[in-house]
Amino acid sequence: MPAYTLQQKAYAQYKNNKVMGASGPELTLMLYDGAIKFLNIADYAIEKNxxxxxxxxIVKVERIIDYLRNTLDMRYPVAKDFENMYSYIAMRLVEANISKDRDIIIEMNEHLHAIRDNWVEVMKANNIAVKDA
Structure with a gap:
């Protein structure tokens, strides 16, 4: 078996173990990080046509936002705030995808960075270890 295949398998196993061993808050942070990563890739792709x-x-980010929206516990008032943010982001992502508008991508990236950074602060305030932050 070629070495790169073994390395790819090892990395895939590492990623799987990281996800499977993560707490709910850590998984949410991973989703935010993934959304930001995919937005960065989309931005670069638009730049390169x-x-x-x-x-x-962009569709990957839309799916992450949809997942986050679907996991909100609406019994808590703050969930409505998150629903409003996610709804806005989802709408703007559709617009960005239709027009391939980098300005919208940059705006959504800024919002997701802000949400992610606030999430990290919430995790720290609740004594939840933040890995790779």
Whole structure:
């Protein structure tokens, strides 16, 4: 078996173990990090006029936002605030995907960074270890 295949398998196993061993708050942080990563890829793809790559990565972010929206516990008042933020982001992502507008991607990236940074502060305030932050 070629070495790169073993390395790929080892990395995939590492990522799987990281996800499987993560707490709920850690998983949420991973989702925010993933969304930011995919937005960065989409932004670069738009800059390079790679329409398909931009589309693929914007859709990945849309799926993450949909997942986050679907996991909100609406018994808590703060969930409505998150629902409003996620709804706005989802709407703007559709607009960005249709028009391949980098300005919208940059705006959504700023919002997701702010949400992620606030999430890290909440985790720290609740004595939840923040790995790789």
């Amino acid at each position: 790679d329409v398909q790559k931009a589309h693929t990565n």
